Amino acid sequence: METQEHKTALTDWHVQNGARMASFAGYQMPIQYTGIVAEHLATRQAAGVFDISHMGRLRFDGPRADQLLEQVLTRRVLDMQPGQVRYSLVCNESGGILDDVLVSCLESPSGKIYFLLVVNASNKAKIVRWLAPHLVDFPDVEFHDVTESTAMIAIQGPKSIEVCGKLFPASVLGLGYYRARVTEQMSKPCIVSRTGYTGEDGFELIVRAEDASRVWENLLMAGRAFGVSPVGLGARDTLRLEAGMPLYGHELEENIDPYMAGLGFACQCKDRNFVGRDILAERSKEELAVQRVGLVLEGRRAAREQSACFDMAGNPIGTVTSGSFSPTLQKPIAMAYLSRHAAILGAEIQVDIRGTTARAWVQELPFYKRANTV
Amino acid sequence: MTLQPENLKYLPSHEWVYAPQDGSGIATIGISAFAVAELNDLVYMALPKVGQQVEAGQEFGEVESVKAVSPMYSPIAGQIVEIHDGIVDRLETLNSDPYVQGWLIKVKMSDPSQLDELLDFAAYQKLLAQNG
Numbered sequence: 064m065e066t067q068e069h070k071t072a073l074t075d076w077h078v079q080n081g082a083r084m085a086s087f088a089g090y091q092m093p094i095q096y097t098g099i100v101a102e103h104l105a106t107r108q109a110a111g112v113f114d115i116s117h118m119g120r121l122r123f124d125g126p127r128a129d130q131l132l133e134q135v136l137t138r139r140v141l142d143m144q145p146g147q148v149r150y151s152l153v154c155n156e157s158g159g160i161l162d163d164v165l166v167s168c169l170e171s172p173s174g175k176i177y178f179l180l181v182v183n184a185s186n187k188a189k190i191v192r193w194l195a196p197h198l199v200d201f202p203d204v205e206f207h208d209v210t211e212s213t214a215m216i217a218i219q220g221p222k223s224i225e226v227c228g229k230l231f232p233a234s235v236l237g238l239g240y241y242r243a244r245v246t247e248q249m250s251k252p253c254i255v256s257r258t259g260y261t262g263e264d265g266f267e268l269i270v271r272a273e274d275a276s277r278v279w280e281n282l283l284m285a286g287r288a289f290g291v292s293p294v295g296l297g298a299r300d301t302l303r304l305e306a307g308m309p310l311y312g313h314e315l316e317e318n319i320d321p322y323m324a325g326l327g328f329a330c331q332c333k334d335r336n337f338v339g340r341d342i343l344a345e346r347s348k349e350e351l352a353v354q355r356v357g358l359v360l361e362g363r364r365a366a367r368e369q370s371a372c373f374d375m376a377g378n379p380i381g382t383v384t385s386g387s388f389s390p391t392l393q394k395p396i397a398m399a400y401l402s403r404h405a406a407i408l409g410a411e412i413q414v415d416i417r418g419t420t421a422r423a424w425v426q427e428l429p430f431y432k433r434a435n436t437v
Numbered sequence: 438m439t440l441q442p443e444n445l446k447y448l449p450s451h452e453w454v455y456a457p458q459d460g461s462g463i464a465t466i467g468i469s470a471f472a473v474a475e476l477n478d479l480v481y482m483a484l485p486k487v488g489q490q491v492e493a494g495q496e497f498g499e500v501e502s503v504k505a506v507s508p509m510y511s512p513i514a515g516q517i518v519e520i521h522d523g524i525v526d527r528l529e530t531l532n533s534d535p536y537v538q539g540w541l542i543k544v545k546m547s548d549p550s551q552l553d554e555l556l557d558f559a560a561y562q563k564l565l566a567q568n569g
Contacts, residue, residue, distance in 0.1 A: 099503045100478040297504055363481040364501060388480040388503050417499075417506070 071116035072214040072275035082295060088184035090117040093295040102298040103390040106261055107431075110220030111294030111302075112282045115260075118215055119187030120269060121180040121194075124205040128178045129168075131201045134337055135194065136166060137321065137330045140178075145170035148241045148256055152321055152329050153182075153190060154339035158346055159317040160324065161193060162186040163309065165258060167243045172252075179254070179269075181215075183311045214275035218282055219265035219302075221433070222289040227266055229285040231255065238266075248278050260299065262306025262431050301387050304396060307357060307429030313368060313384045314355055314398055322346055323400065325355045325428070353381060353400045357426040358414065360395040363388065364421060366414045372399055372423075373413045380405035383414065389430060396430050397423070440465065440537050446512060446555035448494075449564055451475075453536070454512040456552055464513055464552075467540045468500065468531070471565055476502040479528040484541060489517045491544065493551050498541070511544065513551045519543035 067089065074091045078084060082093035093114060095102060105111055123131060132140040138151035147168050153161040165181040182190045191208060198206050218226060228236055235246055235255050243256035254269040270278050283293065300310070309315050309324055321330050321343065332344035360366055370383040386397030397414070405412060407425060414423045438444050438457050445453040451472035456464040473479070481501040491497050491511040498509045521541050524530065531539040546552075556564065 095477065098477045103503075301503060364483075365480070367506070388501075390478075390503065 071114055072272040073114045073279055076276055088117055095295040095297045096293050099297040100390045102294040103301050105292045106220045106294055107391055109290035110218055110222040113217040113294050113299055115217050116214040117184040119182040120209045120213055122207045122209050123178040125203050127201050128204050131197055131204050132178055134197055139331045143168040145176055146242050146244055148243050148258055150329055156339055158320045158339045158342040160315045160319055162190050169245055171245055212272055213269050214272050215269050216279055217259055217267045219259045219261040219263045223265035226286040230281055261302035263433055304385055304387055305389055305391055305431035320346055323353055351403050353402050354406045356399055356401050356406050357428040357430055358397040358399050358423045359426045361422045364416055365395040366397045366416050371415045374405055391431050443558045446552055447561040448510055448512045450510050452510055452512050462546050464544050464546050465540045466542050467535055470535050473531045473535050478503045482525045484520050485517055487517055512555055513546050514548055515544040515546040517542055518545050
């Protein structure tokens with residue numbers, strides 16, 4: 064963990080606008096502006112604008128950048144075309160998850176092809192260290208950590224497209240899901256990516272740090288008529304939980320492999336080589352000992368991380384990794400790792416919440432699915 | 438003396454107590470407007486049962502928001518003689534009025550002198566200002 068407190072290009076805006084701030088992975092980040100539930104529902108009903116500049120942004124230039132990334136990512140990179148984005152994992156030699164990332168293949172306005180890796184803030188230093196020996200193998204690949212020189216803003220929710228229609232060229236609105244391009248926002252360079260972490264349609268934008276406040280204000284201004292509001296990390300967490308998306312440090316850890324986490328789709332072991340490939344190829348054929356599931360609880364009291372799970376006979380079967388009251392479903396939800404025999408959809412289990420037992424049912428993820436997918 | 442913020446005594450952990458000198462020895466306890474605003478989006482509250490004994494500074498229940506769980510501490514010792522009926526199903530009451538409408542429990546005090554050890558309104562306001 065970095066000891067120095069970092070600001071994003073928007074930290075001052077958050078403070079001036081009354082956000083409740085907290086340190087997250089070394090960055091001064093907004094947790095909430097008006098309240099988690101209000102911001103959560105605004106995102107589901109209209110759209111939310113999020114400062115996610117704490118996410119690590121790593122850029123790789125040079126004709127062999129794809130080969131370097133091919134060695135470290137569980138997802139195939141060599142066949143990526145400009146404009147494509149893929150969700151991938153970085154694993155260690157024993158198949159444990161070091162991070163989950165988005166890799167984008169982009170084309171600059173001058174026609175240069177480069178790759179961008181967006182990593183978790185809390186894992187950035189670890190991933191940069193992990194990449195070092197590979198960078199030595201590829202001295203011709205130029206590597207830049209552009210986290211500090213850029214800002215990252217997400218707009219997520221059903222009104223995202225309409226709001227961005229006021230700010231971006233029409234070509235951007237036609238971007239497919241998991242597609243990205245380098246464009247401009249009011250003549251400022253901007254990477255637009257149709258991705259997100261809320262279960263809603265929307266975009267993630269990367270701009271120069273010096274342009275961040277302007278783009279941020281433009282989004283809020285264009286969104287005002289639609290009920291768009293700024294959203295903090297508190298609601299980002301409840302949104303991703305409803306969407307069944309894992310969070311590193313909770314559902315993902317170095318002692319969790321992609322198959323346990325339900326992320327086998329992100330491992331492409333056939334006809335390629337990458338760190339952890341052989342063991343992952345083997346694991347893909349084995350039966351899972353434990354797996355990630357959703358839980359819905361009775362009442363209104365939420366299970367939290369570390370809550371122990373038991374079968375109806377009282378035998379321990381697993382542990383909760385994330386839990387909260389769901390603003391959309393109006394009931395407590397959680398994600399947990401349960402042993403295979405207990406991970407049966409619809410099965411009733413018991414969860415210990417600080418000494419009292421609550422009834423819970425195993426449920427398919429995600430808890431929330433938007434009506435219209437791109 | 439009426440039940441309003443100026444007339445209450447407080448714990449630094451944001452519980453209030455109202456103890457009118459009416460000879461009843463019964464104190465009313467709740468959590469402050471600051472605590473309610475801090476927690477935000479209350480979803481659950483657990484309260485004790487009538488007849489239970491509490492000690493000063495001892496946890497008497499818990500309140501949960503979307504994000505976090507907080508214990509609630511009793512400002513004074515005594516026996517619980519009343520629980521605010523139905524308040525746990527109307528937690529939104531605490532947003533608008535955590536005092537008159539949003540009180541939580543009543544306690545028959547075993548040692549009213551403990552009231553002197555609590556923060557008065559001015560001291561509590563000062564504490565809030567210091568914590569920014």
